[in-house]
Amino acid sequence: MTMTLTPSRRAFLASTLGLVVAVSLPLRARAQSGAALAFQPDGSAPTFAPNAFIRVDPDDTVTVIIKHIEMGQGPMTGLATLVAEEMDADWSQMRAESAPADDEKYKNLAFGLQGTGGSTAMANSYTQMRQAGATARALLVQAAADAWGVDPARITVANGVLTDGTNISTFGPLAARAALLTPPEGAPLKDPAQFTLIGTDRPKLDSLAKSNGTAVFTMDLDLPGMETVVIAHPPMMAGTVASFDDTAALSVPGVTAVRQIPQGVAVYATSTHAALSGRRALVVDWDSTAAETRTSAQMMEDFVTLARTEPGLMIEESGDIDTALTGATQVLETEFRFPYLAHAPMEPLDAVIAVTGGQVETWGGYQFPGFDRQAIAGILGLEMNAVKMNVMLAGGSFGRRAQSSAQIGNEIGEIAKAAGRDGAWKLVWTREDDLTGGHYRPMTVHRLRGGIDADGNVVGWHDVIVNQSIMAGGPMAAMMQDGKDPTSYEGAVNMPYALPHLRVNWVQTQSPVSVLWWRSVGHTHTAYATEVFLDQLLVAAGKDPVQGRLDLLKPDMTRDRAVLERVAQMAGWDGQTVKGDKGYGVALHESFGTYAAQIAEVQDVDGFPRVTRVWCAVDCGVAVNPNVIRAQIEGGIGYGLGAVLFNAITLGDGGVVQETNFDTYRMLRISEMPAVEVEIIASTIDPTGIGEPGTPPVGPAIANAWRALTGNAITTLPFQPPVNA
Known part of the structure; x- marks a missing residue:
């Protein structure tokens, strides 16, 4: 079954066929997924893929296979930087693709299975990806030495060019020869003092495609004969279907079928509009016997x-x-x-499944693809190797797609099973489905x-x-x-x-x-509770909130001390928590091995805080790409700020979720985003997480600043009561 793509998307997905070495790599899947074709279909030279993470094509491009889903947090750029550094590649030749589902080959070393979460992408891949790059470099050097008849020690590599002083070559012309060599064991890694790419700002590899519309997300896929499916889920948590009447739904033009599945009632249609219209026409009687009915x-x-x-x-x-x-x-x-x-990622949950003759292929923003693969295989009664998973770009997650319960795999599997035939289906969740669908903080x-x-x-x-x-x-x-x-x-x-x-x-x-x-x-809650309460104790004791924290730090908490002292310098902290019409608050918190301290500046605008500036000092070990680190801290601050000020999911009478869209689940607006200043503490320690550590300190820093300014201690979140409270 073939996807329908625009010419620009075809160009985006196309790549040259090239070569394999040492390991057997999975076939390159469609829509960004897969490592490489093992051999050219015409029997020509194999592709140079010295390990499961790198492919070098004849046109000099180096494609890094990214085992962590790209949700906007930057693994495609960060992990490609590690490979480029050790290969001595030029940044312009670097590319990235999502890896297919393979729990053994692409496992997260922190989890033991393929998955992304806990800010572990860089931490668990740092040495692994550098080693992959060093191995590829060693093979290219040996290939050049063999071709030129020289000692490999005479060859230098820089900016994607190999030379012995007389001969010169880029990577591509050496790829076929390198593919025939046996990869060395333990190729030496660079001394960090020799880094030229790690530690420097690099543009994200996926930014251009996401900016010009050529990046392919699950929602972009359109398979021949594909139907769209939406599900009527119970309005209360753990409710079930008692009965339903699909008469009106089936009369909607474009609706082809209505089926009850364990998750609710699925409506199949020839278009999204028809599916949604059919769902609105459904009459469902819900059973709340096992549901949460408290408010x-x-x-x-x-x-x-x-x-x-x-x-x-x-x-x-x-x-x-x-x-x-x-x-x-x-x-x-x-x-x-x-x-x-709720997580409220920009792209709600979705997935595509195609079933043909007992073989299944699925596309989706699978954060733990192995769980979903197992769920689909089990539902359809297939062996695991009959289910091919394509991991797509995802429009955010914040934890929502990290489903050990395989929520989407189960839904898309049940949709295919209930259809009872070969075909292709796209599961679509709306914003309302997303906000009322559970799986909350x-x-x-x-x-x-x-x-x-x-x-x-x-x-x-x-x-x-x-x-x-x-x-x-x-x-x-x-x-x-x-x-x-x-x-x-x-x-x-x-x-x-x-x-x-x-x-x-x-x-x-x-x-x-x-x-x-x-x-x-x-x-997300422990930082707020501990840092706000500590601030209350220090103020009650008549102590400076920054110096009081410094005095309390254990002697070996040197990294905590460094970020706290640095953020105080950045903000010009002088012990005054109120200056004119502005209040200032501080918070310190370590999470996922990363240390962050923040100071917030707030104003009182009609009895509500207006956060005007946030300073942050962060120590996340080696800063592989400072540009990505700053972006993640800024994003984490905005995300956390919106949560403490506005966000809440509330259950009303009968346990029915009240927030259904952004009119009631209020998000931070761009005009409300404060100026953010980030400084990264220089470090030689291996990298730790950065996707999440920027979020915990912002809430307590704001709360402490607001209490200093107004005397009002916020102990029930959010600051602004929910619309439906």
Whole structure:
């Protein structure tokens, strides 16, 4: 089955056929996916692909096969930079493609299976991709040495050109010869002092295609005879279909079928408009027996009661917290309330599936493609090798596509199964489906108590955290330890501060509402609760919020100290939290191995904060591409800012989600985005994550600035109550 593409898209997807070495690579799939063709169909020279990550074509282009889905966070550029550095390639010859689904060949070394998440793309690929590039370089050098009859040691490589001082060649002419060589074991890596690309700004490889419209997303695909399918999902979490009447739906022109599937009722049509019209005409009676029928307000009160009465599981303890709080000169107590949050990526969920004679091919923004592949194969009763996965570019995710439950794989598989025939179908989710479809950042309560002695020292810290587990009940449950889900409280434990008497408890709640990691996962609420509460304690003790934090840092927290001191310098911090009509607040938080400190500047505009500037100092190890790092910090700040100011998913009567589009799920507008200044701490430590660490500190920095300016402590998020509250 062949896709229908415009001429420009054909040009974008076309590539020269070239050669294979040492490993057997998967066939190059359509629509950006796949490593390389093992051999030319005409029997000519093999393509130079010295490993599963690199292909060198006769026209000198170097294509890097990216095992991490590109959702806008930059792995195509970052990982290609690592390869280009070790190959001594010229940046202009670099290209990138998404890898196909292959849990063994393209596994995330942090997870043990192919997947993207937890800000691990650069961290787990840094050495692996450099080694791939070094191997390719060594083979090209040996090929040149053989062709020229010289010692390989005489050959130098720079900007994609090899020379021994007499002979000269680019990569392409040597590719066929290099393909016949055996890759060396452990090709030497560069000394970081020799880096010419790593650490310098490079334009993103996918920016041009995304700007001129030639980049192909799942929604762009159009297969011959393909039908569009939309699903009527239950309006309450975990509701099911009791009965339905499809009479009116089937009378809509273009609607070809209506089928009940486990997820709801699927409407098949010849166009998206017809499918949506057919769905609107459906009459469905929903069964809410197993559903969540409480309102958000009722659930929150239940959570608060648990925080006040249940001890939960002990997560971390040092000293004697009860004695410390009893003997404290002053004890502060604050309850922080966090709502459910949707991810709201720009591109809602979608996928395409084609079934032909017992063979399946699917296209989608699969963040954990192995899970979806297994789901599709199981539903259709096929072996795994009968299901070919093409991983597409994705228009954002923020955790939404990271489905261990294979939500989309299950839906697209059930759609094909219910059709009962060969064919092609495109599953389309609308914005309304996206916002009401569950898999939210968990609703959470933190009950914090802290004690201060007569000298203003923080002597006691007790945090009780109440929320649902993201990991329990699914494949990720194996990562839990003694019934404890670290994603529920990460960031509230192992804090950098020397607190002599400390206790952290976690109370797990149960609800049919499906929850999922959201950009920065547990850190999204723990950073806010801990850094806002710490600020309250420091202010109560009469201490400078920056110096007070510095004084509390443990001696070995050198990276925390460095980013905090640097952001204070950037913002010209002088201890004054209010200057004229502006308030200033600070927050420090480490997540995913990356250290970030932020200072926010806010104004009071009709009783609501207007964030005018944010300074951020970040230490993420070696800065492979500073341009991408700054972009991710800026994006993370904007995302987090919108969440704390406006975002909330609320359940109304009967547990029905109230927010259905951006009129009620208020997003940050471009005119509300503050000026952001980012400085990256120089480091020789291997890279850590950058996609998420910019988000956690912005909320508490804003809250601390707002409290300094107005005296109003925001403990229930968002700042602006939901439209339907």
